[in-house]
Amino acid sequence: MRRSACIALLGVMLCAMIPAVSAPAGQISDVAFRRFTVEGGPVQVDIGGTGPVEWIGRVMVKGAGITLTADNGMKLWPTADWRDAERVEARGNVKVEGEYVAADKTTWSFVGKADAASYERTSGQGVMSGAVSFRAVNRITGAVVTAAADRMVYSFGTQQFRFERGDKPVHMEWQEPAPAAPAAPAAPKVGAAK
Numbered sequence: 109m110r111r112s113a114c115i116a117l118l119g120v121m122l123c124a125m126i127p128a129v130s131a132p133a134g135q136i137s138d139v140a141f142r143r144f145t146v147e148g149g150p151v152q153v154d155i156g157g158t159g160p161v162e163w164i165g166r167v168m169v170k171g172a173g174i175t176l177t178a179d180n181g182m183k184l185w186p187t188a189d190w191r192d193a194e195r196v197e198a199r200g201n202v203k204v205e206g207e208y209v210a211a212d213k214t215t216w217s218f219v220g221k222a223d224a225a226s227y228e229r230t231s232g233q234g235v236m237s238g239a240v241s242f243r244a245v246n247r248i249t250g251a252v253v254t255a256a257a258d259r260m261v262y263s264f265g266t267q268q269f270r271f272e273r274g275d276k277p278v279h280m281e282w283q284e285p286a287p288a289a290p291a292a293p294a295a296p297k298v299g300a301a302k
Contacts (some may be wrong), residue, residue, distance in 0.1 A: 174206035199224040218244040232264045250285035
């Protein structure tokens with residue numbers, strides 16, 4: 109069961125579309141996932157290895173600075189050697205939160221929410237769908253980026269996000285923090301010698 113839990117974490121993190129490290133997708137499991145936990149309802153495993161590993165009901169995955177929760181379970185189809193996931197699906201009020209270090213070394217805390225999330229190894233894409241909301245805060249500058257869409261696609265090959273909203277416009281906002289007020293000059297001390 110430990111190997112299937114490891115595969116589940118890899119798939120969940122990938123389906124969440126937030127890379128834990130800036131390594132190529134093929135190296136993520138070697139670098140990022142040294143310690144993790146998976147908590148959830150009953151787990152079904154196909155001993156023959158042809159079906160998915162399925163967590164039924166609420167599931168929570170913690171590891172690599174990221175937490176994913178889903179209310180209606182998660183399915184994972186492992187590769188033949190059980191070292192990766194062919195496909196992962198999480199559904200029901202999916203929430204991903206944690207920290208991300210960008211290519212320029214800035215750290216962002218983020219929260220992403222959607223009705224469902226999936227990852228396909230063959231395409232190298234993670235997808236969040238149904239009432240997608242995303243919020244990231246730069247931990248140094250305090251800048252805030254938000255997005256609302258019906259679908260968000262992350263490509264691990266290009267490390268690019270694509271937000272879609274059918275025929276409606278995608279809503280995105282960038283907010284820089286208000287500049288700090290200049291410090292007031294220090295008041296002279298009462299009774300100070302001249």
